[in-house]
Amino acid sequence: MMNLFNVYPIYDIEPVRAQGSWLWDSKGEKYLDLYGGHAVISVGHCHPHYVEKMTEQLRRINFYSNSVRIPLQDELAQKLGELSGCPDYTLFLCNSGAEANENALKLASFYNGGKKVVAFTKAFHGRTAGAVAITDNPSIVAPVNYNAHVTFLPFNDAEAVRQHDMTDVCAVIVEGIQGVGGIQVASEEFLRAIREKCDETNTTFILDSVQCGYGRSGKFFSNQHYPNLQADLYTTAKGMGNGFPIAGVLISPKFQAKYGMLGTTFGGNHLACAAGIAVLDIMKDENLMNNATEVGEYLMKSLTEIGGYKELRGRGLMIGIEYDFPVEDLRNKLLFDYKLFTGVAGKNTIRLLPSLAVTKAEVDLFLEALSKEVRVTA
Numbered sequence: 001m002m003n004l005f006n007v008y009p010i011y012d013i014e015p016v017r018a019q020g021s022w023l024w025d026s027k028g029e030k031y032l033d034l035y036g037g038h039a040v041i042s043v044g045h046c047h048p049h050y051v052e053k054m055t056e057q058l059r060r061i062n063f064y065s066n067s068v069r070i071p072l073q074d075e076l077a078q079k080l081g082e083l084s085g086c087p088d089y090t091l092f093l094c095n096s097g098a099e100a101n102e103n104a105l106k107l108a109s110f111y112n113g114g115k116k117v118v119a120f121t122k123a124f125h126g127r128t129a130g131a132v133a134i135t136d137n138p139s140i141v142a143p144v145n146y147n148a149h150v151t152f153l154p155f156n157d158a159e160a161v162r163q164h165d166m167t168d169v170c171a172v173i174v175e176g177i178q179g180v181g182g183i184q185v186a187s188e189e190f191l192r193a194i195r196e197k198c199d200e201t202n203t204t205f206i207l208d209s210v211q212c213g214y215g216r217s218g219k220f221f222s223n224q225h226y227p228n229l230q231a232d233l234y235t236t237a238k239g240m241g242n243g244f245p246i247a248g249v250l251i252s253p254k255f256q257a258k259y260g261m262l263g264t265t266f267g268g269n270h271l272a273c274a275a276g277i278a279v280l281d282i283m284k285d286e287n288l289m290n291n292a293t294e295v296g297e298y299l300m301k302s303l304t305e306i307g308g309y310k311e312l313r314g315r316g317l318m319i320g321i322e323y324d325f326p327v328e329d330l331r332n333k334l335l336f337d338y339k340l341f342t343g344v345a346g347k348n349t350i351r352l353l354p355s356l357a358v359t360k361a362e363v364d365l366f367l368e369a370l371s372k373e374v375r376v377t378a
């Protein structure tokens, strides 16, 4: 029998059915999902509108390549432009977060001819060749990736950005809120320093919004918490398809996106677009960004009352609770004893990335469990 490559530690849990924020496993156990498979489930598992639209599309036509007209792409771009507040940007569709970042780097390099990239400490941008080279984790960077010219500046250090020599740099890439790096919110001063530096030096500002974008922070893109601050390229994936692979690069009008610069076989296929459109329709109809703000604030406030942590970070429904002890046991307890899916970031941080439709009553189940366990553990 062919073995499977081991990608992640796998729990002995086999989800067979899901609805909203809930999963059921093959033994009939019910779990509350506050992690969404790394921030992917944006509008809730198996949302009826999503299922209906995907099923309809599957019956009609699910794939043809970009060699033909696909009006669903125009509909997706129009709706995305409207909800993201970037209606004058151009959309390139692809399939994953890493791929979106690879293509963003290419666009930046085509733009000013630069060969170097500025990234930041604890950054995670994906695992493909270029994306992993700008990821600050040497253990996952293969020797072949070391040819990239990357400088890692300290995250949230505006002065380091101001002082950096930008000769031959094509892009500065940063997560609006670092996810894998521990839910670190990029400060306003830091992002404005990047914007100014890029403007002064004709360099591209890429905001990796793969994890923190698509409404998760309560705004469509996390930089929109700071007025009049735009990136040149936004990369998105994860929540964009609610589980169906679809990703995108939103490209500022300053770029001349010429035919032939970028390409893809699967990107923008019919079924992916149907998923993307259904997600945006649900987000808009159900006001999910407002829900992310409200439930996020409720969670933050309640977590403050429970206490016991070293630091509480995040925005909207992207929350990190850092303790002064390794959280693996706590996460396992939450999963096996309380049937709650959560994530971790680094050794000491519990990471919450629930669906944007999660309710206060649902997060209460987590809060109750946590208050019991933290008291016991602390």
Ligand SMILES: Cc1ncc(COP(=O)(O)O)c(C=O)c1O
Pocket (backbone or CB within 6 Å): 038, 095, 096, 097, 098, 099, 101, 124, 125, 126, 127, 175, 179, 180, 208, 209, 210, 211, 212, 237, 238
């Ligand atoms: C900020 C960020 N960028 C890029 C990626 C890579 O996305 P994908 O796994 O879809 O390639 C991730 C995945 O966790 C991410 O969190």
